Amino acid sequence: MTGSGSVPLDRELRRLLRHGTFAEVLDHALVVRGLSLERVQHHLADRGVSVSRAALSYWRHGRSRPERAESLRAVRVLEEVFGLPPETLVTILGSPRPRGRAAEPGAVDRRRLWPAHSPLIAAMHAPPDGQLTFLDVHEHVLVDERRRLSAVRTRLVVEATADWVDRCVVYLWSEEPTRTELTGMRYCRLGRSRSDTGSGATVAELMLDQRLAAGERSVLEYEALFPSGPELTFYHRRFTRPNRQYVLQIEFVGEVPAQCVPYRQRTLEGPRQLDQPLWIGASDTAHLVRTDIQPGIVGLVWEWD
Template sequence: MAGRTSLPVDRELRRLLRHGTFAEALHHALNVRGLSLERVQHHLAERDVRVSRAALSYWRHGRSRPERAESLRAVRALEEVLDLPPETLVSMLGPPRPRGRAVRPAGALDRRRLWPAHSSLLAAMDAPPDGQLAYLDIHEHVLVDENRQLAAVRTRLVVEARADRVDRCVIYLWTEEPSKPQLTGLRYCRFGRSRSDEESGAVVTELMLDQRLAVGERSVVEFEWIFPPGPELTFYHRRFTRPSRQFVLQVEFAGDVPANCVPFRQLTMESPRQLDPPLWIGASETAHLVVVDPRPGIIGLSWQWD
């Protein structure tokens, strides 16, 4: 259908194609067409295009974006499968990612920019405004199991109140699998309310602090997510809406150790990735990333196996 030039009939899809992100437009187009990722794979294969289900899911939910030549070819084939005008999705991707060290953004980011799929859940839960708690120190330990799948994430937060009578911490999670992970190992806090959206994989959970904090008072929160079997994991990141003092990310590989492990930064999920030099993985089979004074945006590690 090379002659297609008109935009789709669906009003929301037209709006997203003009003003939304690549991930939002792709997600909505798939829903409008009623196509599962398996069916999309099948249609792409008929056009001699091979894309994994995990990659399609990452693109759909904004965890990564297509950039290589073969990925852009897949996006053009997706436009055909979804009956979209040529170059509609490709034009939303912007320029390819530059290499080198990142220029860190200043100030703060609206949490809706970093967690777009979570906005309705936050509204339904009437969550407190972002910024009432500052995260001074964040320590995360990520365990990748023998099957190269995400097994667990253990988190320790040092928080400081920026308002009076702060009694809760709101945490976010995104998962592409229908089976939700288990939140456990709570210390210095207890469970509050939780909201989830199975279609997008978004989860928002309140953790009630042991004590109500006044301005300037500090506390510690610890928790762990245990994940069911899922796709092969090739990266992990944390999203910062406010500046912090220190971020420590440890990724432990219980099975194969990847050939390389590279730190990266982004302003938002749709922004170019800025790459730092690869990290050394020693006898502990753990990559250690320590970032002092992280700025708003996304910081993480990506890796590849031989």
């Protein structure tokens, strides 16, 4: 069925080739040609091109697009596999999108804020950053009686910036070289995850209850359980994009520091910009509320007597 030349195109495919997106054409061609992603992957491999099934799925649903040289080779092979005229899919793709900060004003490349996580992101073929906007982030951090990080409960209000968004990628870190456990998911379920116990880095996909179209919103919750680690003296969250509101609550079990000091950093290597101290009352909990967060790092730091 694959080919040695173009084959007749159905009416809908001809329309999509004129007015559709790369993802729409790929999805329709797979359906009308009766090919699974596994079969397409084999056809590519037979022609010396290696593309993962996950990458093909992301292309099909518009969560990412082929841009690297090897990926563009795969696109030209796909034209042959589907019996399309040469350069058809390449033309629909158009010029490569700008990468990094230039791709989205005000954004920070996630590899800059999560450098230890970059190999895990690449190994997972994680979807591009920025398909979900975090409108509100609420974190409740529990510090145990030994002054160690015990658990973080997170609630996210998200908005899709693209169609067919069905997952949220989260990044976790631990100061101990062990794996962080994700549990307590609500309105989502755990998908793929990768960990590097040497650096304490974990990347995980949370599969949303429903697939979102651009502009649609959802809520998801999860809890991260941390192994025994060193004495905790700070906690922060890293933002790659602007965020409407961030609420950070740090609850101390047992001994309580006299105060917590809010801070922000533009980068991991940059200096901490300190704000006025937050006094801790009878709840043994420090509350930080920030709005209109810009990309960078926001957190609290404290000292133990």
